[in-house]
Amino acid sequence: MIHVIATIHLAPAARAEFLRHFHALVPQVLAEEGCLEYGPAVELATPLPAQAAVRPDCVTVIEKWASVAHLEWHLAAPHMQPYRQQVKDLVRQVDLRILEPA
Numbered sequence: 001m002i003h004v005i006a007t008i009h010l011a012p013a014a015r016a017e018f019l020r021h022f023h024a025l026v027p028q029v030l031a032e033e034g035c036l037e038y039g040p041a042v043e044l045a046t047p048l049p050a051q052a053a054v055r056p057d058c059v060t061v062i063e064k065w066a067s068v069a070h071l072e073w074h075l076a077a078p079h080m081q082p083y084r085q086q087v088k089d090l091v092r093q094v095d096l097r098i099l100e101p102a
Contacts, residue, residue, distance in 0.1 A: 001036065003099040004063035004071060012057055014090040015042070019059065021086045028079045034070025038063050068098070 010018050022040055029038045040061050043054040065071045074080070 001101065002065050002068060002071065003101070004061070004065065005097040005099065006061040006063065007095040007097075008059045008061065008091055009055075009093040009095070010057045010059065011090055011092055015057060015059060018087055018090045021083060021090075022059070022061075025079065025083045029074065029077075032070070032074055032077060034066035035074065036064035036066060071098070 008018070019040060026038060026040075029035055038061070040059050042059055043056075045051075045054045063071075065074070
């Protein structure tokens with residue numbers, strides 16, 4: 001199993017529209033072979049002193065896949081191209097972290 005943390009940096013004030021498209025995609029991704037978890041999260045302001053400043057124009061996608069091969073198939077899946085077209089003007093940068101349990 002692998003974990004994926006994808007930080008999506010968005011255009012200013014684009015988060016609501018991005019999430020609308022993303023939530024429409026989630027059921028298709030969850031139906032993919034090898035997908036164990038796939039969902040968006042946004043940063044929450046708290047009084048904790050160690051917390052970094054909240055980034056209102058970021059969405060973090062938390063994923064779990066059975067293998068790197070399953071993730072590779074996901075990235076090339078037919079439903080991903082239309083989604084990428086829908087959000088291309090909303091996304092400024094994507095940072096991807098691939099992790100394994102330690």
